Amino acid sequence: MPQPPCAPTAVRRVACIGAGVIGGGWAAHFLARGYDVTAWDPAPDAAGKLRRLVAAAWPALEQLGLAEGASPDRLTVAASLEEAVADAQFVQESAPEKLELKRGLLARLAAAAPAGAVIASSTSGYPMTDMQTEAADPGRLVVGHPFNPPYLIPLVEVVGGEKTDPAAVEWASRFYEAAGKSVITMDRELPGFIANRLQEALWREALHMVAGGEATVRDIDASITEGPGLRWAFMGPCLTFALAGGEGGMAHMLDHFGPSLKSPWTRLEAPELDEALRTAMVEGCDEAADGRTIAQLAAERDQGVIDVLRATGRLPRPRSDEAGGTE
Ligand SMILES: NC(=O)C1=CN([C@@H]2O[C@H](COP(=O)(O)OP(=O)(O)OC[C@H]3O[C@@H](n4cnc5c(N)ncnc54)[C@H](O)[C@@H]3O)[C@@H](O)[C@H]2O)C=CC1
Ligand SMILES: C[N+](C)(C)CC(=O)CC(=O)[O-]
Numbered sequence: 219m220p221q222p223p224c225a226p227t228a229v230r231r232v233a234c235i236g237a238g239v240i241g242g243g244w245a246a247h248f249l250a251r252g253y254d255v256t257a258w259d260p261a262p263d264a265a266g267k268l269r270r271l272v273a274a275a276w277p278a279l280e281q282l283g284l285a286e287g288a289s290p291d292r293l294t295v296a297a298s299l300e301e302a303v304a305d306a307q308f309v310q311e312s313a314p315e316k317l318e319l320k321r322g323l324l325a326r327l328a329a330a331a332p333a334g335a336v337i338a339s340s341t342s343g344y345p346m347t348d349m350q351t352e353a354a355d356p357g358r359l360v361v362g363h364p365f366n367p368p369y370l371i372p373l374v375e376v377v378g379g380e381k382t383d384p385a386a387v388e389w390a391s392r393f394y395e396a397a398g399k400s401v402i403t404m405d406r407e408l409p410g411f412i413a414n415r416l417q418e419a420l421w422r423e424a425l426h427m428v429a430g431g432e433a434t435v436r437d438i439d440a441s442i443t444e445g446p447g448l449r450w451a452f453m454g455p456c457l458t459f460a461l462a463g464g465e466g467g468m469a470h471m472l473d474h475f476g477p478s479l480k481s482p483w484t485r486l487e488a489p490e491l492d493e494a495l496r497t498a499m500v501e502g503c504d505e506a507a508d509g510r511t512i513a514q515l516a517a518e519r520d521q522g523v524i525d526v527l528r529a530t531g532r533l534p535r536p537r538s539d540e541a542g543g544t545e
Contacts, residue, residue, distance in 0.1 A: 219357035219383040220334035223307045226392035230254055233306035235299060235327060237264050240340050240368060241312030242271035247369035248310075249293055250276075251397050252285030256294045258302035265295040274513065275369050278520040282370075282527075282534055299323075303331040308393055310362065312340040317348060324359055325352035336386050336393070338362030338376075342414055345407040346379030357383035360390045363411050364399075367516075370523045372400035372532065375411040398534040416455070425489040428498050435502025452530045 230253060234245045237259035245268060248255045257268055272290050279288075296302035303309050309331050313323050320339060327337050338360050339349060350356035360378050365371035374394045378387040391403045402412060410418050427433040433441075449458045456468070463471030489495065507515060527533055 222334045223332050227396045229307045231307050233303045233309045235311045236313035237268040242268050243368040244310050246272045246275040250279040250284050250288050252288040254292045256296050256302045258296045258299050300330045309337040320349045321352045328353040336390050343410050350379045356381035358386045374399045375402050377404035429495045436506040451526045
């Protein structure tokens with residue numbers, strides 16, 4: 219792989235390709251951290267939608283603290299993909315989760331972006347090995363998997379594919395850290411990476427319970443927000459379960475509960491996502507929303523995440539180049 223155009227801490231210009239929920243959220247994050255952002259999205263109404271998304275996110279970002287010079291005015295919406303990435307020092311792809319589309323798009327991005335510039339995909343599950351097949355220079359393609367909304371949830375999972383240069387994975391991890399993210403760098407591809415693999419197990423069980431009429435959407439959500447979710451905001455599932463073993467810690471927890479966990483671990487297959495289950499989930503969510511719109515729920519979520527970050531002492535650090543990084 220040719221050298222990236224600059225050091226990870228010296229990046230000033232980022233391109234966001236695909237500007238929906240996640241691409242727009244990434245744009246808001248990078249703008250708040252003081253980067254110049256150029257976005258491109260083929261949808262006819264994409265520019266207006268993106269600016270509305272950034273405007274809706276900005277109050278939350280102001281609460282967290284903006285980087286010096288950060289402004290929504292530093293967002294440019296390009297007329298073409300090629301124009302969007304022509305000058306980019308880093309590219310974040312957030313197009314729809316369709317493998318063929320990602321393959322072609324990543325190849326186009328690799329052809330158009332400056333030599334060596336790292337290109338990250340927001341994919342929530344495809345291995346980079348499967349997505350980098352059409353690119354002329356796959357070495358600079360990595361997965362940078364964010365969490366919704368990327369402007370508030372710190373975690374990014376970074377992993378390369380078989381043809382990715384390890385230097386690109388390293389560069390991307392350092393860049394995201396400089397941009398204020400909390401990074402897990404994976405040394406191998408796993409289906410769903412780490413967090414989605416865990417979330418998918420939870421989600422599979424939730425859908426089973428709704429499909430079987432065993433629990434309502436409201437009950438399922440309350441079972442997490444009033445229960446384990448409170449612990450998970452600051453202590454992960456392994457350490458919280460180590461505490462379930464009392465003074466004996468994880469060893470006693472496994473000896474005590476392990477045998478009885480074998481059945482729940484192996485009982486269920488993937489649920490059939492048929493029309494009835496889809497309807498039950500949609501109606502259950504409408505009921506649980508209690509008349510709140512998506513925009514109201516998003517604002518509530520944003521405030522909740524900020525409160526948790528603040529309460530647990532995890533407000534974002536300043537950008538590392540602000541602390542003296544150089545080109
Ligand atoms: N929604 C979520 O919670 C999360 C999604 N992701 C990943 O982020 C990516 C984007 O997902 P969302 O933002 O949720 O989808 P979305 O549907 O909200 O946005 C996708 C955007 O891509 C645009 N688009 C369509 N064709 C395109 C093309 N050829 N090139 C560039 N842009 C194109 C669409 O116009 C749309 O604005 C997916 O890979 C998804 O797996 C990752 C983490 C969380
Ligand atoms: C729903 N999702 C699988 C796209 C979610 C993610 O990938 C991460 C998240 O935001 O939880």
